Amino acid sequence: MSFAQQLGIKHPILLAPMAGVSTPDLAAEVSNQGGLGSLGLGANSVESARKQILDTQVLTDHPFQVNFFCHKSVESSAESQQLWIDYIRPVFEKYNSPAPTELKCIYPSFKDNDDFLNLVLETKPKAVSFHFGIPHPHQITKLKEAGILTLVSATNLAEARAIEKAGIDIIIAQGIEAGGHRGIFNPTFDAAITTADLVRLITQNCTLPVVAAGGIMNGQQIKYMLNLGASAVQLGTAFVQCKTSSANSTYRQALLNQPITQVTASISGRPARGIINHWQMEIDLPERPKTAPYPYAYDLAKQLNALAIKNGDVGYGAFWAGSNVAQIRELEARDLINQLILEMNQI
Numbered sequence: 591m592s593f594a595q596q597l598g599i600k601h602p603i604l605l606a607p608m609a610g611v612s613t614p615d616l617a618a619e620v621s622n623q624g625g626l627g628s629l630g631l632g633a634n635s636v637e638s639a640r641k642q643i644l645d646t647q648v649l650t651d652h653p654f655q656v657n658f659f660c661h662k663s664v665e666s667s668a669e670s671q672q673l674w675i676d677y678i679r680p681v682f683e684k685y686n687s688p689a690p691t692e693l694k695c696i697y698p699s700f701k702d703n704d705d706f707l708n709l710v711l712e713t714k715p716k717a718v719s720f721h722f723g724i725p726h727p728h729q730i731t732k733l734k735e736a737g738i739l740t741l742v743s744a745t746n747l748a749e750a751r752a753i754e755k756a757g758i759d760i761i762i763a764q765g766i767e768a769g770g771h772r773g774i775f776n777p778t779f780d781a782a783i784t785t786a787d788l789v790r791l792i793t794q795n796c797t798l799p800v801v802a803a804g805g806i807m808n809g810q811q812i813k814y815m816l817n818l819g820a821s822a823v824q825l826g827t828a829f830v831q832c833k834t835s836s837a838n839s840t841y842r843q844a845l846l847n848q849p850i851t852q853v854t855a856s857i858s859g860r861p862a863r864g865i866i867n868h869w870q871m872e873i874d875l876p877e878r879p880k881t882a883p884y885p886y887a888y889d890l891a892k893q894l895n896a897l898a899i900k901n902g903d904v905g906y907g908a909f910w911a912g913s914n915v916a917q918i919r920e921l922e923a924r925d926l927i928n929q930l931i932l933e934m935n936q937i
């Protein structure tokens with residue numbers, strides 16, 4: 591069975607799951623056009639995740655993937671929180687507001703309990719993908735028994751080998767160009783390999799199919815990744831400007847006005863690539879302390895962003911984008927897919 595047949599898709603193009611940007615409309619539009627739509631559900635409650643999956647199933651009969659975070663949950667000590675809160679405190683005070691006194695774990699991991707697993711088993715999407723790590727063995731077994739395909743992001747060969755060993759079906763090779771969070775399993779270590787090199791490295795050393803992700807914006811780049819040995823590609827940033835994404839106007843404007851990106855761990859506590867704004871320019875100073883751990887730092891960043899917006903400053907938003915964001919096109923998702931296919935066929 592070919593890779594496309596395995597996933598039930600016509601074109602080797604996957605919409606990247608994007609927490610905060612994915613919508614059932616966008617997922618269904620991509621799936622209806624012959625790609626694999628997706629829902630980034632890592633930031634959702636079980637109930638809202640269920641609603642998004644059911645809504646997508648109403649909008650398309652074609653397959654789509656759902657995505658969750660598989661980070662190792664860490665205890666966040668009061669001292670580590672305090673150090674980070676104290677460092678950011680002057681910005682809260684600039685807006686005449688007290689800094690928070692403690693930070694919350696705003697996103698549970700798929701591994702913390704089986705609530706998300708049970709939701710997937712109940713709603714049966716074609717595939718489920720994971721970021722930041724690998725699910726527990728019993729969770730992989732249950733997904734396999736239900737015939738649901740599994741994908742996990744790898745950013746280096748060691749992670750890819752661990753994914754293969756765990757019995758996952760597909761490796762997503764996430765290069766350093768990728769927008770959004772680095773899928774690194776260990777948040778303190780990033781090999782920062784380019785997408786092309788990672789595809790070469792993983793296809794040469796692993797047997798599982800590889801999906802290339804990171805900096806892919808047009809059909810020529812897709813063809814290049816397929817020629818390197820990737821079975822398909824996964825595009826995120828390219829779809830953020832589509833009408834059916836939930837990106838707000840400030841985010842859309844930032845992508846067009848200042849299409850320069852940098853990785854920062856200051857927003858969420860884990861490294862992620864986004865448009866350069868106050869976080870990279872004013873918070874990531876040489877003397878900055880270690881951030882509070884993920885996702886506790888994200889709780890603070892969201893509070894600060896909401897406060898800054900109230901004061902007319904949009905510079906604390908998380909405008910995730912890949913390093914090739916300057917090549918973004920303002921197209922409807924179905925037109926973008928058609929354009930990508932056209933460009934692939936022109937080669």
Ligand SMILES: Cc1cc2nc3c(=O)[nH]c(=O)nc-3n(C[C@H](O)[C@H](O)[C@H](O)COP(=O)(O)O)c2cc1C
Nearest residue numbers: 606608609630721768769770804805826827910912
């Ligand atoms: C706005 C945004 C949100 C993202 N959210 C997620 C997510 O929730 N889960 C995930 O596995 N990957 C997420 N990613 C990373 C993508 O899966 C993918 O690796 C990346 O988009 C590929 O690079 P590109 O943006 O240059 O196409 C996100 C990326 C972006 C741009």
